[in-house]
Amino acid sequence: MTNEELQSLTEEISARFFRKPFKHSAFFNPRLRTTGGRYMLSSHNIEINRHYYDEHGFDELVGIVKHELCHYHLHIEGKGYKHGDKDFRALMQQVGAPRHCSPLSQGEKRQTSLKTYFYKCMSCGQGYRRQRRVNTNRYVCGKCSGKLEEVMKKAE
Incomplete structure (x- = not known):
């Protein structure tokens, strides 16, 4: 599906279900990762995540x-x-719009940090897990102000 087809589909859905014209732009945004689409308050444009169309099909779109x-x-x-407003929930129910998208498969989700660092206080034994490295010369234990030591680095 192209952006032009998405634009005409959006205009058609707006006229059919809302009985109002859609006068702005609707297009696929390749940078969207965690949401199915978004409405831009400043420009009134609608951006859609193409991955949902590719994976779940036309009905999801x-x-x-x-x-x-x-x-x-x-x-x-x-x-x-807004999502919590009474008007919004009533209109969604009236037109049959879903509250949430179907989840994408694991292949489309972004990977989290690959490394995890473990530190231990040399005085009291308090352990810390961090996703970023800690400068052990500068930072100390939050419990007893003792010196921190890197125990191990785990690659996930």
Whole structure:
């Protein structure tokens, strides 16, 4: 699906389910990773994560577009457009928009930090696990102010 097809789909869904025109842009944003789509308050554009369309298909894409159009139309009208607002929840139920996307498979998720560092206080034995290295000459134990020693580095 191209951006032009997504734009026409968004305009069609807006006219059919909301009975209001969509006058801004809808496009795929390749930088989106953790969300199915987002509505931009400043530009009124809608950005969609292509991975959800590729993995879950057309129906998932329609649900994401409906969800983002709820934000869009309520914001334009000056009503409550946030997830917790009563207007938003009522409109989502009215048009059949999902509250959350289906989760992506593990291959699409970003990997967390690969290294974990373990430190131990030489005085009291308090242990610390960190994802970043700690300068043991500068930092001390938070419990007793003793000297820290790197115990081991674990690659996951």
